[in-house]
Structure formats: C-alpha cells, structure tokens
Amino acid sequence: MLGKTANGLFWMFRYLERAQNTARLIDAGLRMALTRDIDTAEDEWRSVIATSGQKSGYEAHHGTYTGIQVWNFILRDKDNPANVREMFKTVRTNARLVRTAISDEVWEAINTSWMSLDKMLSRSVSQGHVGEVIRTIRRAGTLAHGAMTGSMLRDEGYHFARAGTFLERADSTARILDMKYYLLLPSLSYVGTSLDSGQWDQILRSVAGDRVYTWLNSGDLDARGIVEFLVLDQRFPRSLAFCHGELRDQLAALARIHGKEGNCNAIIREADMQISELTVDEIFENGLHEFLNQFTRRNAAIGQAIADDYRFYA
Structure with a gap:
C-alpha cells in the first residue's frame, strides 16, 4: 500500500473520531448548562471551549460564553479552522482519495453523512436544532464504523x-x-x-x-x-x-x-x-x-x- 493511501485511511478515521468526540463534548456541556443559572452556565461553556483546545481562537472573536456562540464556533464558524464542518469535510476528502481502498458501503456512509451535515451547518445552528446536529454527527461515525466492520x-x-x-x-x-x-x-x-x-x-x-x-x-x-x-x-x-x-x-x-x-x-x-x-x-x-x-x-x-x-x- 502506498504511504499516501495509508495516511488517508489513518487520518480519515482520526478526524471522524475527533468529530464524534467534539459532538459528545458539546452535548455534555449543553446538558450541564441547562441545569445552571446564567453565570454558571457560562462557566460550563468556557470549559467546553478549553477542553476542545480552542480558547485563544474563540476569545479572539467573542467576549462572552453563551451556548449559541460556543456551539456555532465549534461546529461551523469560518473563523475556526478546526470546526466540525471542516473536520468532516476532511473525512470526506480523504475518503475520496482512498476510494479504491474502502468498500462502497463505507464511501456511501461517509458521503451521505457529509451531505447532511454540510446542509445543516451551512447556516447558524439554533438551540432548537443543535441536538439534531449532534445526533447526526454521532450517527455518521456509527454508520461509517458499522460499514467498515461489515464490509471491509x-x-x-x-x-x-x-x-x-x-x-x-x-x-x-x-x-x-x-x-x-x-x-x-x-x-x-x-x-x-x-x-x-x-x-x-x-x-x-x-x-x-x-x-x-x-x-x-x-x-x-x-x-x-x-x-x-x-x-x-x-x-x-x-x-x-x-x-x-x-x-x-x-x-x-x-x-x-x-x-x-x-x-x-x-x-x-x-x-x-x-x-x-x-x-x-x-x-x-x-x-x-x-x-x-x-x-x-x-x-x-x-x-x-x-x-x-x-x-x-x-
């Protein structure tokens, strides 16, 4: 196997895992923030940003820690090159590069999930829709891993x-x-x-x-x-x-x-x-x-x- 193919497979699944982990982190922060008062809720979102390693980037563009600012920054903000949309775009790009080394089922799982997420994250994510986005990201990983286990x-x-x-x-x-x-x-x-x-x-x-x-x-x-x-x-x-x-x-x-x-x-x-x-x-x-x-x-x-x-x- 060529080194660039091995690299593509390795990083395709690293970024897929990273996107899932980030979604779980937002979900945990959302659950905690809903049980807190406003000041304590900001502390919860501050911890989510810090845990994701994006504190300096976030504070360069935002002076407060509200939920909608935090999850949009992590999920889709163009000022954040490490956002989940970019992560999953990289997953899909790598999947295209190693198309001959993965099964049709794995490609379909990645490509279909990317199209859904790209549409969802093309606009600001409201509180009423953030749960759906999180579930879609987590489901994308589950589908890809299931396809890999069952077909590769x-x-x-x-x-x-x-x-x-x-x-x-x-x-x-x-x-x-x-x-x-x-x-x-x-x-x-x-x-x-x-x-x-x-x-x-x-x-x-x-x-x-x-x-x-x-x-x-x-x-x-x-x-x-x-x-x-x-x-x-x-x-x-x-x-x-x-x-x-x-x-x-x-x-x-x-x-x-x-x-x-x-x-x-x-x-x-x-x-x-x-x-x-x-x-x-x-x-x-x-x-x-x-x-x-x-x-x-x-x-x-x-x-x-x-x-x-x-x-x-x-």
Missing part, C-alpha cells in the same frame, strides 16, 4: 483505519480527563460537593460512559472510581487501557503483513506494558495531571512513529 477486508487498510481511530480516541479521553483538575473544577474547596459530582458526570457523558459507569458502580460518582474506569478498565472501549490495547493489536497486524516491526511497535508495547502494571492509587500518588501529560506525549510519539515507519508522506 481485514487487510492493511482496515488496520490503518482502526489504528487512527484508537490513537485519536485515547488522546481525546486523556485530554478530557485532564481538564477536570485544571478547568472544570473552579476550586479545590468544591471537591466532594454536588458541583464536583456534576462535573464528573459531565466527563462521563463526554466519553459516552455515564450509563455503563452508573451501572457498574450503582450511581456512585467517586473520583477514584471514575479515574480507574477511564484509565484502567479494559472493558470500556474508550478507556486509555482499552485504546492502547487495540492500537497495539492493529500495529502488530500491520507488522505481520509487512514482515517486520517498526519503531511504533516498540513504543506501543512499552506504553501498553506500563499502563497494564499501574494501579489507580499509584496514578493519584504520582499525580493524575503528570500521568496524563506523559500519556498524551507518548500517544503523539506513537502517531509520529506510525507515519515514519509507513512513509505516510512519501
């Missing part, structure tokens, strides 16, 4: 697509969790209060983990339990341990196809071994922020190693 050969194209998915998903979960201690919680004095519980619930909703966590833990929103769930629980498909386990398997499959391992295999094997030996107590003792910073740096190193090993830019 388990060849190198499939493994590059899955590697992009889990690399992006791991990065998103780590960044959302890191925001808890630095942006979502206004003061250490709030720890253990209802606000603290509400913010933890927002994090769980942002990674589609609120229902399963509640079921596993009888509704007890405990910081230690949530960190253990999102970092170490290998049953949850958005935990850091699960994502890196899947990423390791996809890279191992690529190494078998190509007949040799690359630097990316060595890095993911070391990362996977380290996280498998951790306990939640050790994470808190050494610092959650420090652990997550190290994780995101290593995750980025894996992504770069994949690009280098498989000559994405050749």
